[in-house]
Amino acid sequence: MKYIEEFRDNKLAKVITANIKKECQDRQYNIMEFCGGHTHAIFRYGVQNLMPDNVKYIHGPGCPVCVLPINRLDSIIDLIKQENVILCTYGDMLRVPGSDKNSLMKIKAAGFDIKMVYSAMDALKIATENPNKEVVFFGIGFETTTPPTAVLIKMAKQLKIKNLSIYCNHVLTPSAMQSILDMKVEKGETPVMIDGFLGPSHVSSIIGTTPYEFVPKKYHKPIVIAGFEPLDVMQSTLMIIRQLNEGRCEVENEYTRVVKKEGNKKAQQLVAKYLDLRGTFAWRGLGYVKNSALKIKDEYSQYDAEKKFNMTESNTDDIKGCECAAVLRGLISPPECKLYKKICTPENPMGACMVSSEGACAAHYSYGGLLE
Amino acid sequence: MNKIDIKNGVVDMSHGGGGKASSQLIEQIFFKYFANEMLCTADDQASFDIPAGRMSISTDSHVISPLIFPGGDIGSLSVHGTLNDVSMSGAKPLYMSAGFILEEGLKLSLLEKIVKSMGQASVDAGVPIITGDTKVVEKGHGDGIFINTTAIGIIPEGLDIGGDKAQIGDKIIISGSIGDHGTAIMSSRENLEFDTTIKSDSAALHHLIADMVQVVPDIHCLRDPTRGGLATTLNEFSRQSNVGIDIIEQKIPVKTSVKSACELLGLDPMYIANEGKLICLVPANKVDELLKLMQSHKLGKDSKIIGEVVAEHKKMVTMQTQLGGRRIVDYLTGDQLPRIC
Amino acid sequence: MCLAIPAKVIKIYDDNQTATVAIGDVKKDISLSLVEDIKKDDFVLVHVGFALSKLSESDAKKTLDLFAETSI
Numbered sequence: 201m202k203y204i205e206e207f208r209d210n211k212l213a214k215v216i217t218a219n220i221k222k223e224c225q226d227r228q229y230n231i232m233e234f235c236g237g238h239t240h241a242i243f244r245y246g247v248q249n250l251m252p253d254n255v256k257y258i259h260g261p262g263c264p265v266c267v268l269p270i271n272r273l274d275s276i277i278d279l280i281k282q283e284n285v286i287l288c289t290y291g292d293m294l295r296v297p298g299s300d301k302n303s304l305m306k307i308k309a310a311g312f313d314i315k316m317v318y319s320a321m322d323a324l325k326i327a328t329e330n331p332n333k334e335v336v337f338f339g340i341g342f343e344t345t346t347p348p349t350a351v352l353i354k355m356a357k358q359l360k361i362k363n364l365s366i367y368c369n370h371v372l373t374p375s376a377m378q379s380i381l382d383m384k385v386e387k388g389e390t391p392v393m394i395d396g397f398l399g400p401s402h403v404s405s406i407i408g409t410t411p412y413e414f415v416p417k418k419y420h421k422p423i424v425i426a427g428f429e430p431l432d433v434m435q436s437t438l439m440i441i442r443q444l445n446e447g448r449c450e451v452e453n454e455y456t457r458v459v460k461k462e463g464n465k466k467a468q469q470l471v472a473k474y475l476d477l478r479g480t481f482a483w484r485g486l487g488y489v490k491n492s493a494l495k496i497k498d499e500y501s502q503y504d505a506e507k508k509f510n511m512t513e514s515n516t517d518d519i520k521g522c523e524c525a526a527v528l529r530g531l532i533s534p535p536e537c538k539l540y541k542k543i544c545t546p547e548n549p550m551g552a553c554m555v556s557s558e559g560a561c562a563a564h565y566s567y568g569g570l571l572e
Numbered sequence: 573m574n575k576i577d578i579k580n581g582v583v584d585m586s587h588g589g590g591g592k593a594s595s596q597l598i599e600q601i602f603f604k605y606f607a608n609e610m611l612c613t614a615d616d617q618a619s620f621d622i623p624a625g626r627m628s629i630s631t632d633s634h635v636i637s638p639l640i641f642p643g644g645d646i647g648s649l650s651v652h653g654t655l656n657d658v659s660m661s662g663a664k665p666l667y668m669s670a671g672f673i674l675e676e677g678l679k680l681s682l683l684e685k686i687v688k689s690m691g692q693a694s695v696d697a698g699v700p701i702i703t704g705d706t707k708v709v710e711k712g713h714g715d716g717i718f719i720n721t722t723a724i725g726i727i728p729e730g731l732d733i734g735g736d737k738a739q740i741g742d743k744i745i746i747s748g749s750i751g752d753h754g755t756a757i758m759s760s761r762e763n764l765e766f767d768t769t770i771k772s773d774s775a776a777l778h779h780l781i782a783d784m785v786q787v788v789p790d791i792h793c794l795r796d797p798t799r800g801g802l803a804t805t806l807n808e809f810s811r812q813s814n815v816g817i818d819i820i821e822q823k824i825p826v827k828t829s830v831k832s833a834c835e836l837l838g839l840d841p842m843y844i845a846n847e848g849k850l851i852c853l854v855p856a857n858k859v860d861e862l863l864k865l866m867q868s869h870k871l872g873k874d875s876k877i878i879g880e881v882v883a884e885h886k887k888m889v890t891m892q893t894q895l896g897g898r899r900i901v902d903y904l905t906g907d908q909l910p911r912i913c
Numbered sequence: 914m915c916l917a918i919p920a921k922v923i924k925i926y927d928d929n930q931t932a933t934v935a936i937g938d939v940k941k942d943i944s945l946s947l948v949e950d951i952k953k954d955d956f957v958l959v960h961v962g963f964a965l966s967k968l969s970e971s972d973a974k975k976t977l978d979l980f981a982e983t984s985i
Contacts, residue, residue, distance in 0.1 A: 201832055201936045203919035203956060212980045213895045237916060244840075246897020290961070318837075319962025321944060344917065348963050351946045397942040405958060405966045407952055428917075430895050431980055457973040458958055458966050467947045467965065516932045565903040765941035767933075832937030836959075838916040 203457070206243070207429030216249050216434045220441060229255045232490040232530055233398040234377060236263035236556065237428040243563045245430040253436065259560035260380060264341045264371055265292045266528060266552040267558045269482045271514050273298040276306055276338060276367050279509055286313045286330060288323035289338040290345075296555045303317055320348040324355055327364035336505045344402040346370040346494065347467035350474045352497065353503050362397045370494050373403045374411045375492035376483065380529060381419045382485070391556060392531065396440035398433065399425040400548070408463025409451050424536040427455040439475050474500055484524055484552060503572040523550035527560050534561040541565065575621040576600050581680040584779040588708030596597055601684055602704060605691030606670075610702040617865065618702035623726055626664035629723040631843060634812070639716055640754045641687065643771030644847075646719060647690035652776045652847060653798070655697055659778035660794045660850070662733045662785045663725030668694065670721050671705040675714035686717065697776040697889070699723065725778075730789045737792040738813035742881040743859040745852045747780070747866060748773070750802050751830040754844035759833065766836065770829045775848030780871045784852070788862045793853035796846065800904040803842040805851055805904045806889045810881075819879030843904045853873040917960035919968055922953055934959060 233239060239259050242248055248257055257481060277298055280287050288317040294305045294316060307312040313333075317323055323337040337350040342480070344449065356364050399412055404425045415423045422443035426436030434456040443449065453459055474497055481493030505511065522544070523537035534553070535539050544550040546562055553559035576596050586593035603612050610618045626862050634650040642651075657663050670690070674683065694701050701721075752773040759768050777796065785791060793813070797805040802824070810817045826841045848871065854862050859877060866872030879891075889901040920934035923968055925945070933942050934957065941959075948964045957964035 210896045222984045246893045246894040246899040249897040832939040
C-alpha cells in the first residue's frame with residue numbers, strides 16, 4: 201500500500217531512534233500529542249517504548265468523541281426516544297456512555313432505529329429511502345470531519361430533501377489547544393509542563409498551518425504538524441527536540457505530502473457557507489470554551505436538528521470519581537484515576553476516555569500495560 | 573406428497589407445526605440435501621455405536637448476517653464452525669445434529685440454497701448430519717434463519733490438548749492468514765460496502781488436525797481464533813495456562829487485501845474473526861516437524877511460527893511491533909467498530 | 914484526529930464529483946466534492962468517504978529521505 205507501508209519501515213525507525221538518542225540533551229522533553237490518531241499510533245507501534253526515558257508523550261484531548269459532554273449525548277438519546285427518528289452515526293459514538301449508562305448501542309438494542317454509517321452521504325441515501333421518517337445525522341468530529349457535514353447540507357438543499365437534519369457537534373482544534381495552554385492550575389494539581397506539541401495531521405490538511413501560529417507567538421512553544429504514521433510521529437518528535445535544543449520556536453510542517461500552508465480552501469469555503477461559530481461550547485474536561493464549536497447557520501435552520509425538534513440541553517455532570525477531565529488535559533495519566541481498571545474498563549466504561557479506542561485510557565489499557 | 577413451491581414459496585407458521593407442511597419441508601429440503609440412512613429413518617433421534625474412548629462434544633449457534641457472504645454462507649459456516657470446535661480437542665468428528673429456527677417469510681429458495689450448502693459441507697467433511705429439528709417463529713422475531721449445530725467425536729489415545737496445557741518454551745503456529753472471514757462479512761454489510769476479492773476462509777480443519785496429532789501427539793494447545801480473533805485466543809491461552817506469550821508482528825500472515833480493508837475502516841486484523849484457521853502451541857523440539865507437515869496440507873500451506881510461550885508477564889500477551897517497539901495485545905472488548913477518529 | 918488513508922484514484926465518474934479509489938486491492942467509491950483538479954492515478958487522502966487532499970509524491974519522497982538522514 202503506497203504512502204502507508206514506507207512510513208512504517210523499521211529500518212528507518214532505527215535511524216530516527218538513533219538520531220533522537222544522539223540529539224537528546226540532559227533535560228526533559230514533554231510532548232503533547234494532541235490527536236487521538238497520534239495516541240493510537242504511539243501505542244499501537246510501541247513508539248514510547250523506543251524513546252529515551254527523558255522523552256515523554258502526554259495525551260491531549262484530541263478525540264472528538266472523548267470531549268463531547270454527556271448532556272449533548274443525553275439530548276440526542278432523548279430525541280430518538282421521543283420523536284422516533286432514524287439516527288445516522290459514525291461508529292465511534294455507539295458505545296459512548298451517557299447518563300444512566302445509556303448509550304446509542306443500548307438504545308439500538310431496545311429497538312430504536314440507529315444506523316451506523318461510514319460517510320455523511322449515507323445519511324442522504326437513508327433519508328431518500330425513508331421519506332416518511334425523520335432522519336438525523338449525528339455530526340461529530342474536528343475540522344477534518346466538518347466539511348463532509350457541510351456537503352451533506354448542500355446536497356440536501358439541492359435535492360430538496362425535507363426529512364433530514366443534522367445534530368451539529370463539530371469542534372475546533374486551535375481553540376482547544378489554546379484552552380489547554382491557558383488553563384489555570386487548580387489547588388492540589390501538579391502543573392503540566394508541556395514543552396511542545398505534535399500538531400494534528402488531518403485537521404491541518406483542511407485548515408492549513410497558519411491557525412497554529414499563536415502557539416509559538418503567544419505561548420513560546422514549538423509545534424510540528426505531524427503525519428499519523430509512526431515514522432511521522434518519530435521524525436516530528438525529533439524536530440521538536442531540535443527546536444527546543446536550538447532555542448527556536450515555530451510552526452513546522454513534517455506532513456508536507458498532505459498539508460499545505462493554506463490548507464484546503466474549497467473545504468474551508470463550504471464550511472463557512474453553511475456553518476457558524478458558536479459563542480461557547482462545553483468540552484468534557486475543559487469546561488466551556490469560547491469560539492470552539494460550530495452550529496448550522498440560521499438560513500439553513502431547516503437542517504438543524506436542534507431547531508427543528510426544539511432540543512433542550514440538560515445539565516448533567518460527569519460520573520462521580522471519573523477523572524476524564526484531568527486525563528484529557530494531560531494532568532494525570534490513566535492509572536492515576538481511581539476508577540481506572542477497578543471500575544472503569546473498556547467493557548464497562550465510565551467516561552469517554554475509556555470508550556473511544558483513541559481515548560488515553562482505552563489506549564493505555566489495551567497497549568500500555570507494559571509501561572506500568 | 574405434494575411438491576412444495578421452492579421457487580416462489582416462503583416459510584410460514586405451518587412449517588413448524590409438525591404436520592403435513594412440516595414433513596414436506598423436511599423431506600423435500602433437509603432430507604434431500606443431508607441424505608444419509610440415519611437421518612432418513614425420520615425417527616426423533618439417531619442411534620449408533622461408537623468405538624471406546626474419550627468423547628468430545630461441541631455445540632454452536634449461528635446467527636450471522638448477511639446470510640450469504642463472499643466465500644460461504646450461514647449453512648457451510650455452521651458445519652465448519654462446530655466441526656472445528658470439536659476437533660480442537662484432537663477429536664475425530666463422527667456425527668452432527670442441526671437445529672433450525674426459521675423466520676416466517678424466509679424465501680424457500682434461500683433456505684434451499686443454505687441447506688444445500690450445508691449438505692455439501694457435511695459430505696466434504698465426511699461427517700453426516702444425522703438428526704435435526706425445525707421451528708418457525710413469527711416475522712420480526714428472527715433474522716431470517718438461526719442454525720444450531722452440535723458435533724461429537726472421539727479423541728485418539730495419548731492426546732492431552734487443552735487451553736491450560738501451554739508450557740514455557742512452547743512455540744506458537746498459526747495455520748494461515750488472519751482476518752479474512754470478518755473482513756469478508758464487513759465488506760457485504762450495508763453502508764460499509766467496498767469492492768474486494770476477500771473471501772471468508774470458512775473451512776473444516778479436522779483432516780489437518782488428524783494428520784497433525786498423528787505426527788506430533790504432544791501438541792499442548794489447539795484453538796480456532798473465531799470471534800475476537802488471534803489476539804483474544806492468545807489471551808485465553810495465556811490466562812488459562814498462567815503463562816506469558818510473546819509474538820512478532822512481522823511473522824503474522826495477513827493478506828494485502830485484508831490489510832487494505834482494515835486501513836480503510838480503522839480496524840486491527842488481530843481482532844478480526846477467522847473461520848478456517850487454527851493456533852497451535854507445541855514443544856519447541858517438535859515445531860519444525862509440525863510446521864513442515866502443516867505447510868504440506870491445503871489448509872495449512874501458509875502456516876507460520878509467530879511466537880512463543882514465556883515465563884515473564886504471566887497472563888499477558890506482548891508483541892514486537894513491525895517498527896521494533898513493544899506493545900501489549902489485550903482482549904477484544906465489545907465489537908470492533910469502524911471509526912472516523 | 915481523524916482516520917484518513919491514502920488511496921489511488923482509478924476511475925472518475927462523469928459528474929466529476931465521484932470517484933472509485935483503491936487502497937491496495939480494496940476499492941471504494943468516494944466523493945470528490947471537497948477537492949479540485951484530481952486526475953486518474955492521483956493519490957488522494959480519504960476520510961469518511963471524501964477525498965480531502967491530493968498527495969504530493971515529491972514531498973513524500975523528500976520526507977522519506979529526511980527520515981534516512983543520520984544525525985552528525
